[in-house]
Structures are given as C-alpha cells and as structure tokens.
Amino acid sequence: MKVRKPYDLPPEQQRERDRAKRLEWTTIGYQVSVVVLLAFVLGQSQAMKVAWADDLLSLIPPIAFLLAIRIERRLPNERFPYGYFRSISIGFLCASLALFAVGVSLFVDSVAKLVTLEHPTIGTISIFGWQVWLGWVMIAALVYSIIPAFVLGRKKLPIAQRLHNKVLYADAAHTLQLPRQCAPPGYPTLLREIVALKDARPYGLATNSQTLNSSLFSLVSLLTVRTVKYN
Amino acid sequence: MGTLEQVQKSGTMRVGMAVNDPWTRIDEAEASGVEVELLRSFAEELGAEAVFAQGTVPELLEAAKQGEVDVVVGGFTDASPGVREQQEAGMTRPYLTTRFVVGVPPGRPTFDDPSGKKVAVASVGRSAALRREEGAIPVPVKDISSADMPVVAYPWQLEAWGFEPTGVELPEEKHVMAVPLGENGWLVRLERFLYTHRDEAKRLLWEEAR
Numbered sequence: 198m199k200v201r202k203p204y205d206l207p208p209e210q211q212r213e214r215d216r217a218k219r220l221e222w223t224t225i226g227y228q229v230s231v232v233v234l235l236a237f238v239l240g241q242s243q244a245m246k247v248a249w250a251d252d253l254l255s256l257i258p259p260i261a262f263l264l265a266i267r268i269e270r271r272l273p274n275e276r277f278p279y280g281y282f283r284s285i286s287i288g289f290l291c292a293s294l295a296l297f298a299v300g301v302s303l304f305v306d307s308v309a310k311l312v313t314l315e316h317p318t319i320g321t322i323s324i325f326g327w328q329v330w331l332g333w334v335m336i337a338a339l340v341y342s343i344i345p346a347f348v349l350g351r352k353k354l355p356i357a358q359r360l361h362n363k364v365l366y367a368d369a370a371h372t373l374q375l376p377r378q379c380a381p382p383g384y385p386t387l388l389r390e391i392v393a394l395k396d397a398r399p400y401g402l403a404t405n406s407q408t409l410n411s412s413l414f415s416l417v418s419l420l421t422v423r424t425v426k427y428n
Numbered sequence: 429m430g431t432l433e434q435v436q437k438s439g440t441m442r443v444g445m446a447v448n449d450p451w452t453r454i455d456e457a458e459a460s461g462v463e464v465e466l467l468r469s470f471a472e473e474l475g476a477e478a479v480f481a482q483g484t485v486p487e488l489l490e491a492a493k494q495g496e497v498d499v500v501v502g503g504f505t506d507a508s509p510g511v512r513e514q515q516e517a518g519m520t521r522p523y524l525t526t527r528f529v530v531g532v533p534p535g536r537p538t539f540d541d542p543s544g545k546k547v548a549v550a551s552v553g554r555s556a557a558l559r560r561e562e563g564a565i566p567v568p569v570k571d572i573s574s575a576d577m578p579v580v581a582y583p584w585q586l587e588a589w590g591f592e593p594t595g596v597e598l599p600e601e602k603h604v605m606a607v608p609l610g611e612n613g614w615l616v617r618l619e620r621f622l623y624t625h626r627d628e629a630k631r632l633l634w635e636e637a638r
Contacts, residue, residue, distance in 0.1 A: 241514060316610030318518030321619045328620045
C-alpha cells in the first residue's frame with residue numbers, strides 16, 4: 198500500500214493549534230489546583246464530593262486533546278498509510294465519555310438529593326484564629342472552580358471552531374454551558390439554598406417545592422444541552 | 429424554624445446527656461460536670477435555660493435525629509462509636525484535647541514501659557486503650573485517687589492527688605458534642621461559643637479533680 202505524503206496544518210492554523218495547546222496546559226494546571234483546593238474543604242457534604250469527582254473527571258478532556266494532537270502529527274507509515282488523524286476521534290471519545298460521566302453523576306446526585314432532601318452538616322473552621330463557617334469557604338472554592346473555567350472555555354471555543362477540533366470543542370463547550378444554561382434559573386435556588394443551609398430544619402416538602410422545581414429545571418436544561426452539543 | 433431560633437424564642441435548650449464522669453453526671457437528680465456547666469453558660473448566653481434529659485448514647489442520637497434534643501453530650505470524642513459516623517447527628521469541631529497519662533503513688537519508682545504491669549483504671553473505656561497501646565494489665569478500681577498502684581488519669585488529677593506522672597501517655601482524645609444533622613446556624617453558634625470558652629473548659633476540668 199502506498200504511504201501518503203506527510204501533511205500539516207497551514208501556518209495560520211498551526212498558530213491557533215499552539216494557542217490551544219497553551220490554553221489546555223493552563224486548564225490542566227488550573228484544574229489540578231481546583232481539585233486540591235476542593236479536597237481541603239469537602240467536609241460532610243455529599244454535593245461537594247460530587248463536585249470534586251466532577252472536577253477530577255474534567256481533567257480528562259484537556260489531557261485527551263493534548264495527547265490526540267501530539268499523535269495526530271506522527272508521519273504516515275507502512276502500518277498507518279493515511280497517517281494518524283483519527284487520533285482526534287479517539288480523543289473525542291475519551292473526552293465525551295468523561296463528560297458523560299460528569300453528567301450522569303450530576304444527574305444521580307440531584308435525584309438522590311430530591312429523594313433524601315439531603316441537608317449537610319457544615320460547621321466552622323479556624324482560619325488564623327477566625328471562626329469561619331465552612332459553607333462560605335466551600336462557596337468561594339466553587340466560585341473559583343467555575344469562573345476561570347468559564348474564561349478559558351470562552352477562549353477555547355472559537356479556536357476549536359477554526360481548527361475543526363471536536364475534542365477542544367467538547368472541552369470548551371461544557372465549561373460554558375453550565376454557567377450559561379443552568380445559572381439563570383439556578384441563582385434564586387442557590388441563594389435560597391445558602392440561606393437554608395445556614396439554619397433550617399429540612400422537614401416538610403412544602404417549603405422546598407420551589408427549590409425542587411428549579412433544581413429539576415436546571416437539571417433538564419443541563420441534560421438537554423449536553424445531549425445536543427456532544428452528539 | 430431552625431434550632432437556634434427555636435431555642436431563643438422558647439427560652440429552653442433541650443440537652444440529651446449520657447453519664448460520663450467528669451464530663452456529665454447526675455448528683456442527687458441534678459446534672460453536673462464539665463459539659464453540663466459549659467452548656468448552662470451557653471444557654472445563658474442565648475437567653476435560655478438548659479434542660480437535661482438522661483439516656484443511652486443510641487437513644488440520644490436517635491432523639492437528635494428526630495429533633496427532640498438540641499444538643500447531645502457525654503464526654504464524646506471524635507472517635508466515639510455512634511458519634512464519629514455522623515449518621516444520626518452531626519458533630520462539633522473538637523473543642524478540647526485531653527490525654528490520659530499513667531502515674532505512680534508518691535514514693536514509688538516511675539517507669540517508661542508499663543507492659544505487664546498492673547494499672548488501676550476508673551472506667552472500662554480507658555482499660556481498652558491501655559491494654560492496646562501499652563500492653564499493661566488494667567485493674568478496675570472504684571476510687572483511683574487512693575489506689576496503691578499505678579493509675580491512669582489526667583495530668584492535673586495526678587497533680588491534685590499527689591501522684592507522680594510517668595512517661596507513659598495514652599493517645600490524644602479530641603472532645604466534641606453532637607447536634608441535630610444539618611442545623612448549621614446552631615452548630616456554628618455552639619462551635620464559636622466552645623472556641624471562645626476553651627479555657628473555661630480546661631478550668632472546669634481542673635476543678636473537677638479537686
């Protein structure tokens with residue numbers, strides 16, 4: 198079989214690819230810092246444990262991207278006469294599987310919460326002699342786990358479109374969709390939840406019905422978005 | 429309505445207590461002990477009165493789960509079975525760390541290795557740790573302050589009774605209280621109180637030894 202001539206992207210796309218690489222390395226560094234930070238403030242909250250697991254899984258798409266574009270550039274040979282371009286598809290499979298796992302864990306966690314009406318016990322920690330409610334620290338850590346990811350995602354998305362790279366696209370899109378689609382209906386829920394966390398006896402569904410509604414709404418929109426975007 | 433609000437409005441703080449001297453005990457139908465005194469002043473700070481109900485640890489944890497008591501005490505540590513799992517009730521941050529040491533009666537030689545030696549203990553709970561950690565032979569004694577053999581006690585108790593401390597120490601114990609699950613405003617208030625009164629807890633323990 199005839200081995201095809203080597204091919205690389207035109208110079209302009211090569212520059213885009215280099216930018217994407219830098220962004221993905223930044224993402225990995227940042228994501229590792231998120232995982233370490235969350236590990237310190239997990240506490241007794243099941244939701245925080247799920248968030249932590251999801252952030253760990255979110256490390257897979259950038260790693261898949263970096264590996265895939267590295268393998269992609271290998272020269273065609275006897276065994277692979279058309280080159281290694283399909284490595285992108287394998288990377289995409291890995292990335293989308295990881296993101297699917299994130300979606301499923303969020304879904305399972307949300308349903309479990311609806312059923313059990315989990316209300317985690319969160320006490321204080323001592324920071325330089327200050328007695329701070331761990332809940333505030335958790336919220337700060339979660340904000341840190343969302344906002345830089347959103348900024349990185351916004352930078353990655355146009356590059357992914359110009360490079361026609363679906364691994365990068367999946368990685369960028371999932372960080373954007375969560376705040377964009379779920380946050381607007383989620384804000385009032387979030388505020389109510391924080392107030393409730395500070396002190397309330399979670400008995401009785403009546404007071405929680407609104408919370409349940411908006412959680413369900415967030416959930417449905419999240420799943421819809423995921424399904425549409427990645428398939 | 430959260431527990432904190434309920435206590436402040438009703439003026440009553442319902443405490444479940446398991447007897448565990450010197451932390452909690454009943455003297456002539458009246459509750460006393462280090463944790464009892466701490467909770468009395470906590471209730472006072474909230475403008476409420478502490479009402480004590482005695483029970484076993486499983487009963488009290490179940491009562492906390494059902495919201496029938498606002499706080500459960502009984503000299504618990506963060507390793508106490510039933511409390512440490514945090515299934516029925518939540519747990520405060522440790523507010524005090526104590527450590528048992530082995531002491532000898534006045535005039536007796538001290539030692540560093542208690543293995544094989546007979547050591548007097550006041551409660552069964554302490555003997556398990558002693559046997560496990562040090563290989564000593566625990567002997568349950570009613571009043572260890574007048575025992576005629578090495579004893580296991582807090583350092584200040586040894587000092588008060590005139591015993592000589594040896595180099596043998598049991599593992600640290602981190603003391604906690606239990607609260608209903610998810611009552612975070614209440615938990616935060618209690619933890620802050622215990623933090624600011626940590627010296628008070630030590631002082632009370634000291635006085636108990638006298």
